[in-house]
Amino acid sequence: MDNNSNYQQEYSEHVYTLKNRTAPQKEQHWKINDRKAQKNGPHSAIYWVKKKQRNEDGSMKVEKWIANTKYIGDWKDNKKDGFGIQFYGNGDKYEGGWQNNTRNGQGTFWVCEGKNKLRREYTGDWVDDKKTGKGTMFYNNGDRYDGLWLDDKPHDEGRMIYANGDVYEGQWFVGKRSGYGVMTKRNGDHFEGHWVNDKREGQGSYFFALKNQVFVGEWVDDMPKTGVYSEVEDPYTVKPDREKHFTDPYILPNIPKIQLKNPTKVLQEAMENVRKQRTIYRARFIPIDELYTEEERLELYKEFAAACDDNRKVSVLGLNAILANMDFELTDEDIKDYLEKLKPENPQADIDYDTFARLIAIILEDKSFEQGQEENDQVYEDENEEDMQQYQNDVGQQYDNEDNEENSDIF
Template identity: 35%
Template structure:
């Protein structure tokens, strides 16, 4: 440890709360002190030349602060925002050595919560993060303008999502597994002035009940995902799915859908008990209206929730 004349002079004068003190050779702190610890506002210059300027508590970076890195004899801002116990924690902006910029929430030094990442090549992701990886709902916009809007898990596309191919004016809507499309529909995008999209049909394929087949495939994908992730009660066995599908078909209309108004009776036919208030709360949570139709895949998700799977 290198002695510091200013620090010891202040200490003799009963004023150790402001001054400079070098903890290790080449490092220096200038700022406020409390109980002989960095506490308040101060600037720390590290041995390799990096600098932190901001708030401290109990000898650790805590509060608002900015961290600069020394590169080519020039200081560049790397992170500005909230800190807790020497780690990024709260709202902050981070720019890495490649020029990629993240602005959003942090927990324990990792991206966590809502945030936006802008890559140097123009690609962006805006949405939810969990322990440093994309997790939850988000929007990924590629360098060429194509865009994915949907669910992520473990940093990859996983679950329901839409991929917009703006160069061809088409959109894929369906389930994604491990970053790749698993089953869904390929449609033309609605015109800019509004209107509805039209299904883009492949001439070599024709199904008499396409919606029912698609819903069944989506339900199987979701159940397989629940099994792989250790979903426990959230995943049904083959016999359970067969019973659920038979009940659904008995209530479905010609389009292979079930009206929301028939949902209570359908649930009760499976031997499940759910109060009207609880069911209404669930429907409000998923944004369903009284005159909406439910697909088989959506019904399976509802049964998972009601049976305590999530």
């Protein structure tokens, strides 16, 4: 009996253990597939697919899905990272550096121009999927740009070689020629000077290769406005003798010379008037970095930051307080007039730092023009006094000469 009792007890315990034993958990399929899809290190090729479009009758030939894009290269934490080659659905191709799933570092981008035909478009630096840094762009029209980039646009120093043979080398701002630059034409003509908003604006000189002449002066909207036009003396150029149409000797009568009384002053006033007329335009489009030095920008920002709100803007009333603190003696009407010229679309809106800095540039230019005008007026008055004194002396000398002639006749 005792043996039977022990056996039954052991059997019961064994059955209880089997009933309460936990079966091994089977991993879900989506977790297995997701783990397999996690990519780290180099991979030969990863494809992305898209649905194939149906025919007009609703049918679909062959597969339902077609390959769209492909990537070959390095991965990190399931993201493109390192060196890789991306083939896009439209046929374009990128080969170069990646970081956090975006193009970063050195890379080359090709555009598709037909079946199995790629054209290199850009080679250079990338930051967060944008051309930023140093790079070369080959445009579809044959132009080529070598230089610095910022957010997919030429910026800072760069050289553009145009398809027609012209070459521009100089400064750029957000994709436009701006600052100091040199344009050399294919025919030998040469411009050297300032650019604003992709056009020649301000001081500049233009050399005409065929005429061997040069214009130096102020440019407005890509055209010469006022300045000096003169011939360049070239000792190595031999001028051909012109055919003489009149061989008989001819003596010119004594014709007095006609010339400007003060040509330098006339030219200076004309150039100052041009600058005065273009003050608003140039202040609106010249980059802030070109308008001010780094120290001046820092001082301006301190004045602005002391009065701006959480949106980094100041009201018109706050602007009045800043200008008064900077010792600008301006009325409310003066400030209103400036804002209407600088922001004609909405002069009463709150003012950001960029608008504030450009407004200060306009005010300073006007103040400089007024001071220069006062100095010129004083110089003009002094010159008039000297001319009058000289005239009186000449008249007195003429009378003395006449008296001497009369006295000589008497004797």
